[in-house]
Amino acid sequence: MDRTIENREKSGVFIGTHVVNPVNGRKVPLYIGDYVLMSYGTGAVMGVPGHDERDFVFARNYGLQYVPVVRPVKDDERLQQILDGELCYTDPGVMLPCADEVFGELGLEGMPNEDAKWAISGWLDSRGSGRRVINYRFRDWLFSRQRYWGEPFPFVHWEDGSVSLIDESELPLVLPQVEEYRPSDGGESPLARAGEWLDVIDSSGRRGRRETNTMPQWAGSCWYYLRFIDPQNSERFCDPELEKAWMPVDLYVGGAEHAVLHLLYARFWHKLLFDLGHVSTEEPFAHLFNQGMLNAPAFRDQRGVLVPVDEVTEKDDGSVVRNSDGEVLERINAKMSKSLRNVITPDDVIAEYGADTLRMYLMFMAPLDHQRFWDPKAISGIHRFLRRSWALITDNADTGCRDFASEESDEATRAIHKAIKGVTADYNALALNTAIAKLMEAINELSGQPISRETARRYVLLLAPLAPHLCEELWSRMGYADTLAYEDWPEYDEAVLTEDSVTVIIQVLGKKRGQLQVAREVDDATLQELVVQAQSGSNYEVNGNDRFIVVRDKKDQTPKLVNVIAKR
Known part of the structure; x- marks a missing residue:
């Protein structure tokens, strides 16, 4: 089990020989490593320092070559770190360019890395250099335990x-x-x-x-979702009609490690019940979503050994040294663990900022399925946003809420409808970080102007899944007696989102010389007159004898640009 510990030092021995990479024919040094498990594959693995964190640490320890082949889909600050060998990139991405012949043959550059794995394995298979197989990572499950707590064998x-x-x-x-x-x-x-x-x-x-041994409690946890449907039934584990109405589970959110533990055995259990005719669905879970790991600051010495955070001191110049010997350490992000003492205690954060701030910050840090890095300085931004949300509804009054307007501007109405459309789509896609960004955009547009009660009501409902405690209080302040949890979800009106006017760019001889706000349905002749008027008195006057090219949107035919070919 020691080999599976993430933060233990990775060590090995070069045995003085090489193996050949079948893709490009290059020699690869062969090491015996203490972190490679015999139970994984054949027990001999290809080290990939660019995209496996354990291989990354091992390569650093022994000065091995670092060759990144995957990059983020969108360019960001991580790309240069990846290319420089400073960051191990483990998230989904696309293939980097490579001079190897197979890259050109298979068109791998820019291909999603999961698709590239499949393409390369097929290429190896076709040449007899390997065989594409699916390895099931089964783990032994000791079902009989010598302990009290557990289900007794009948x-x-x-x-x-x-x-x-x-x-x-x-x-x-x-x-x-x-x-x-x-x-x-x-x-x-x-x-x-x-x-x-x-x-x-x-x-x-x-x-x-x-029998004095007991089952390992998984015997109950493997089918708990069925009992949730009908928990008070004393005759059977679940009423068949209720089971048909509710199953399968729409969404299962859990770490990737569940695929070889609880999720695997729950499926076994459910399939047995299906074969026996006790449930109506062959699979218990319709959709699986694996959330990303939450990392926190950690420190590493020159040997690559991780140092617990309570054994270091940060100096005035920003450097971090080990208390025992003064060695300057490298600051990294690592998995939260008790051994590194870099675990963030939720109670401390809640005491300072509140539960809703912590909850929203965790969802705002990155896409839900990506690794996230805890930054104690960044959480204050979410706290300010929630304070602005509080002020939007209450105007910071001690009790009650602000005086709502009987009428509001078209901009305010459009802002809340745009938020409803965008936030709803993001919630459905589990894109929680971008949903929060859209709510931030909405409050920027709504603050500082009169808003109606209905707009305030819709805003609170949109925010409620992210900040339930705050929103229940705001809901009560607005005079509603019952919880908002059973309210209908707000809907948007596409007609409201359609603006009456559009902005048209004016170009003269291919260069931008101004812009114009016009009605959406303006015709070409009227638009030409408006452009002549707008440019009158400028250094780039135009007239009716010039040639006007109007570019319109392909979908709704609204004008986007007018290019004037001026006759000089």
Whole structure:
């Protein structure tokens, strides 16, 4: 198990020989590494320092070549760090350009990296250099445990050596009360001490002993979602009609590690129930979403060894040194762990900023499925946004809310409808960070001007999934007696989003010389007259004898640009 610990030092030995990369024919040094697991694949793996964090640390420790092949989809500050070998990029991305012949042959440059994996494995397969197979990462599941807490096995070991299940009338078999939770002196489960519960005699006088091991609690957690549908049913685990109405689960959110643990076994359990005719769906979960890892600041010495945060000091010049010897350390982002003592305690953040601020900051940091990096300085921005939301509704009054306008500007109405359209789409796509950005845009447009009660109501409902505590208080301040949780979701009007006027760029001889606000449905002749008027008295006057080229939007035919070919 020591090999699976993320933060342990990665070490190895070069054995003095090389292997050949079948894609490009280059030699690759062969190391014996202490972090490579025999149970993973064949036990011999290709090190990829550019895109595997453990390989990245190992390559740094031994000065091995770093060759990035994947980059973010959009250019950002990480790209140069990746190219310089300063960042291990593990998120989804696209392939970087490469001189290797296979890149050109398969058209890999710019291809999504998951598609590129499939293309390259097929290429190797076609040349006899490898074989494309699917490896299932099954892990042994020890189902029988020597402990008290767990589901008791419902069968009896009889004195004649036979074993039988208990009668259905005796189900469910409930754990007995015990005074001692430690194993017995003979190493048996604590249930070995439960004499009255443990020893049984059947109707013929045959003596038996209940199984003292217990199931690992997963026996219950593998089908909990079914019991949630009908938790008070004492006759069956779930009413069939309710099961048909609610199943399958629409969305399962969990870490990628669930694919080989709970998610895997829950599917086994559900498929068994399906085969037995107890459930109506073959699969329990319709959609799986893996959230990204939350990382926090950590520190690494010159050997690549990670140093716990409480063993370092940050100096006035921004450098960080180890307390024991004064060595200057490298600041990195790493997985939160107890060993590094870089875990962020939610209670401390909530005490300073409130639960809604913490909740929203976690969702705003990055796309939900990406790695995120905790920055204690950035959380204040979310706190300011929530304070502005509070002020928008209450005007910072001690009680109640602001005086709402009987009429509001078209801009305010358009702003809330635009927010409803954008935020709703982002929620459906689990794009929570961009939903927050759209709410920030909305409050910038709504603040400082009169707004109607309906606009305020819609804004609070849009914000509520992200900041439920604040919004329930605002809802109450607005005079509503019941919770907002059961309110209908606000809808937008596409007609409201359509502006009455559009901005037209004026070009003279291909260069921008001004712009003009015109009605959406303006015709070419009227637009030509307006351009002549707008340019009158400027250094770039035009007249009716010049040639006018009007460019319109292909979808709605609104004017976008007028290019005047002036006759000089």
